[in-house]
Amino acid sequence: MSVPVDRSIVGQEFDRTTFPPVTADEILAYAAAYGETDARWSRPGPDLAAPPTFSFSLRGSHFMPKNLPTHLGRHAFDAGKDIEIGVAVRPGDVLTAVSTVHDIYEKTGRTGAMTFVVFRTAVTNERDESVAVIDQKMMFR
Numbered sequence: 001m002s003v004p005v006d007r008s009i010v011g012q013e014f015d016r017t018t019f020p021p022v023t024a025d026e027i028l029a030y031a032a033a034y035g036e037t038d039a040r041w042s043r044p045g046p047d048l049a050a051p052p053t054f055s056f057s058l059r060g061s062h063f064m065p066k067n068l069p070t071h072l073g074r075h076a077f078d079a080g081k082d083i084e085i086g087v088a089v090r091p092g093d094v095l096t097a098v099s100t101v102h103d104i105y106e107k108t109g110r111t112g113a114m115t116f117v118v119f120r121t122a123v124t125n126e127r128d129e130s131v132a133v134i135d136q137k138m139m140f141r
Contacts, residue, residue, distance in 0.1 A: 007104055014065035015099040015121075019058060022050065024091040030054055050089035055123045055132035056081075058097050064119065064138070065101060079116060079137035086123075086130035094126040102135060115140045 027050045031042040034051075041051040064076075089095065102120035106113055117138050123131040 009065060009068070009101045010104055011100060011102075012065065013098060013100045014119075015060040015062040016096070017058075017060035018094065018096045020094070022089055022091055022093045022095065024048055027051075027054065027089070027091065030057055048091060052085045052088075053083065054089050055083070055095075055097075055121075055134060058095065058121075058123065060097050060099055060121070062099070064117075068117070076117075076138040076140045079139040081137070082135040084130075084133040086132055087125065089125070089131055093131075095123055095131060096125075097121050097123045112141070 024044055027048060028042065028044065031051055036042050036051055038051075040047065040049055099119055099121045101117065103118040104115065106115050108114070117140065119136045119138065121132075121134045121136070123134070125131055
């Protein structure tokens with residue numbers, strides 16, 4: 001039996017983190033960690049930029065909101081990520097990540113009801129340009 005989905009938390013901000021300026025070493029370490037060889041992202045110099053998925057490496061203070069409906073529990077499965085890439089991240093950029101509950105909905109599968117919560121993190125730089133919008137889907141059973 002499913003529990004009605006309470007959408008009252010949709011749109012609520014649950015984390016806002018401003019990170020120290022991005023360093024060239026951080027960009028190079030991120031690129032090296034997954035074997036990137038493209039010179040734009042893996043060689044020091046004036047044109048160095050972070051690989052497009054660099055925003056995935058940012059960790060705010062809260063992964064999930066503290067006020068999730070209690071019937072969901074605190075155990076969830078990763079149900080996928082979507083990312084919209086914006087402007088390039090360069091050494092010296094100060095990034096701010098703001099996370100909100102973007103959506104909550106229920107689906108019924110062959111094993112029963114599943115509740116999905118979509119957390120959206122919008123990452124901007126100090127010029128208020130969009131660096132990335134990341135939607136993290138979590139499935140609760």
